Amino acid sequence: MGAQRKGATRAEDSDELARVPLQAILLADSFATKFRPITLERPKVLLPLVNVPMISYTLAWLESAGVEEVIVFCCAHSKQVISYLESSGWFSQPNFSVTTIESHNSVSAGDALRLIYERNVIQGDFILISGDTVSNMSLTQVLQEHRERKKKDPNAVMTMVIKRSKSSPITRQSRLGTDELFMAIDPNSKQLLYYEDKADYSKGVICLDKLLLTDNSSISLHNDTQDCYIDICSPEVLSLFTDNFDYQHLRRHFVKGLLVDDIMGYKIFTHEIHSSYAARIDNFRSYDTISKDIIQRWTYPFVPDVKFGGNSATKLERQGMYRASVVQSRSAEIGPFTVIGIGTKIGSNTKISNSVVGEGCTIGSNISIEGSYLWNNVTIEDDCKLMHAIVCDGVVMKSGTVLEPGVVLSFKVVIGHQFVVPSYSKVSLHEQPIKQDSDEELEYADNSSGIGEPSCTVDKSNGVMSSQLSEEQSQPTDELGTGGVGYVWSICEGSHEEEWRHSIAPIPADKLAEAMQTTEDDLELITQDGSVLPASGELKPDCIDSDDDDNEDSRDDSIDFEKEVEATFLRAVHENIKEDNVILEVNSLRLSYNKLFAECAGAIFYSMMKLALETPHTSASELCNNAVSIITKWKKLLKSYLNDIDEQIEVILTFEEMCLESAKEFFPVFAKILWHLYDKDIIHEEAVLKWDDEKKDADDSDKVFVKQSEKFIQWLREASEEEEEEEGGGEEEEGNQE
């Protein structure tokens, strides 16, 4: 005993001796495009947040939390980041070393971590954070928890920091403009068991593996927490990224990958913070929210009147007003919760409230600025009106211009006289890149100089301007009123409905109502049919009598297979994977489950129909349209499994079964969809006719669908008979001639 104890203390001693400095990896690139067009010219981490670049908040917090070594990973605009770090003195802090790693070909956090692993600079547990995080939490407790867990269970590789968000479901979703997050956590060990952050999976249900409950007798599911994107990681995390070279996104790939993978058994834990602040700037809306939090001092000590990391001191006045030395006209009114930077001039009768104005701005008279963010050296001439806008450095607004809510003006844009910029517009001197990267999360790492040449290819919408463009590159357009300079970016498809969610403008009431409505629609989808969860294709609870029971075991395998195929298909749909790749994947599934082509076809068709069912629809015809569009889109995939008439029949039978059991919504449109399948050349007429023949001897209940499609079959038969007749007639004639 005694010896053991001695050994233990000695081990602890050696632990103590081998103590490595606390390290942090700071990703100075968000690998996202949410802040475009601004991020085309300046990296996101250098965007001013209440007049201080975001990265300063992160670094200042890391320093105060006792981190000794920060490795800043720079990718896009790396030179700008490094020169900022130099000029602001972060490289020369005592007891706080900041080093940079530069990369020009990393397109994701995964790439970044793989590169850092290669460099071999991480010695122990480290904090993984991105450079757009604002926090004032203390790391002591979470680090200790992490280390203790690690001692007991070497598989506990990561601790995520989470925070309870507001209690009302509406604010919860709208506050930071982030996607909805669902997490399942073991209430005792705080282990993370499930993580779903993509709200687009508009399934109305969360699917938890039943195995989760065999280990834990209770799980708590959260919709009311936010992920702070502050992770305490063990060094294994880096090697995991290297082992799984396809991990890109920290959450979507890494966290979910670890949760799904039960072979290695790595575990992720959570740490909930209560009174301290932690949030990440993910989009314009969170930019707005976090700016306000800073002004309202939730992030103390990182507030405008406390000096940290190179901000200029301002003075806090009453009503949350911060003013540096400002030249201000007597009649100018500065409202509550406003920050005004040094050297800014404000004219008479100008009203500013709930806004941040940077340094060296010139603001004329009779201007109203409400809820907006003006960066440095902005010039605003008289009689302008700004509502909930972001205005970058060097922008000139000529007199009488109006910015409607949600406008973003990128660097040095000029808005012409009396011009009204419509809401949610984004204006930049750079043209919108025409080809959107298929993976919206990945931003191209720009050249080291930061900005590429403004491309000369012209968007269709700007086609008129092309001639002007070739003449004068520096004055790209005058679509911003007389004297205006800049391109108005068209809002790309798909993101349009998301625009209001991410913009800094307050969410219009009707959008909110709409959002609530969609959640209700989800609900409707589920409750439509009293006893069934149609979206899930679940067994009807009513029919669990006995008949399904005996063959359940034998069906397990095929159910697994169907699930796998469905998951593959859904992934393909959501991530736009090419058909060929999907076919490859399904083929490998087919081999591993030892299935026939017919079963593949059935399973794929099943997942298609299920997807159609899950796409919101209000009427049967709309549902039919959904189904048809999905079928048309993935025709090739389906057809590659339909070489044979038997396989086509299998599809019809699968469909029949669905209509009867899991997806009764299709019942009324069976014939229609069948016709479309025929029309799209997916199912040939022989298959339909053979199906009809097979059903001839079946009992009536089995024939409902044959009856429903009677007309169509009739038509097919007539058509084929006609053909035959023609042929036959010809022969006869020939015979006659003989």
Add this chain to the structure above:
Amino acid sequence: MDFQVVVLAGGASKKLIPLISKEVPKALLPVANRPVLSYVLELLEQSNLKDLIVVVEGQDAAVRVGGWISGAYVDRLHVEVAAVPEDVGTAGALRAIARHLTAKDIMVVNGDLVSDVPPGAVAAAHRRHDAAVTAMLCSAPVSGPSESGSSSGKDKTKKPGRYNIIGLDPTKQFLLYIATGAELEKDIRIQKSILRAVGQMEIRADLMDAHLYAFKRSVLQEVLDQKDTFQSLKQDVLPYLVRSQLKSEVLLNGAPQAEENGNEKVNFQKNQVMVSRILANASTPSFHEFSGLGTNDSAPRTHKCCVYIASNRKYCARLNSIQAFSDINRDVTGEASHLSGYSFSAQNNIIHPSAELGLKTTVGPHCMLGEGSQMGDKCSVKRSVIGRHCRIGSNVKVANSVIMNHVTIADGCSIQGSVICSNVQLQERVVLKDCQVGAGFVVSAGSECKGEALAKKEK
């Protein structure tokens, strides 16, 4: 209390064969020498719930149960016995007696419940929240397979272990999710909309639905009328109500009824209700109201599904399998002896004064020996229940068993872990281990059985 109680006493459960027979329906199976139904009836009586309808499957069984009740409870309870056809399911049974239901709230309880959780507390929780349904949950027993098994006997035998998967809100007052029956074997599917509304949900696998529900009558009847495919309360009606709680369909067509029970008010004047609640410092508004407040126009109708969670110390078990039958008999004479209603002797057992014991016969603690039973010499009885008027010879060993009435056991028998029904005759030197012997069966001399079910062939 304006509660009507429906006791679903069931009929012939396949899982309990050979213990039950035409003569002994499930409700009359003895637990510590009293019909199991008496435990429920007395529990209800203690909570002053005396307006009962006992529903029995099958006419014959109904007559027998009715006969016993009128004998035992004639002046204590107001009991009606109704017969329903067999295999209609619990929901079907309620449909059949719907016209007898008049009270504002209905409590539905299974006749096979042996518990000391006061139903009055469930009723109070139901009333406090103005809930559409309130279910009683108790902690799942550590061992013994007894999942599922509505009285209709429709359910198949389940692998032991899992009872229910239940989702609760953080205050543990509302039921947000319940998986029963076949769903238990699948992945857990939680509706996001409910999770959104409540923010946090706790999913528990260690709770068991005790089959004691309080329903709002209007809601119950509405559901039963509209959803004529619903068969089981537990597997159809309750999950349906839980699923649709934020988008209630049940009150849409029942406006007049709803108005009468005050729910309409909640929907139309939610703001006032909330304000008044806060002022009155009553229970804090539940997420139902918040989610209703979200949209001003056409506020979605909600109804509440509540739970009453019995404390760990309470006893709660359902007699729905042979294993459960043995367990409950053992518990009621053992650790949950307060349920039996008898007073135990100093030796911690109950031997009826009229019982006769031979020389050197020992009856251990936690045993029961019924009226007029006789035992020969040198017998030993451990942790067993022996019914009335049994004749037991000499050198008989009985352990962990239940012996019903009028059983004749000849000399030298050894019975372990078995259930012997009424009027069985065991001849000399029979050795039974983990067996069930159906009523009236004769086990011939010297037979040795292990783990078998012995019964007369059904005509």
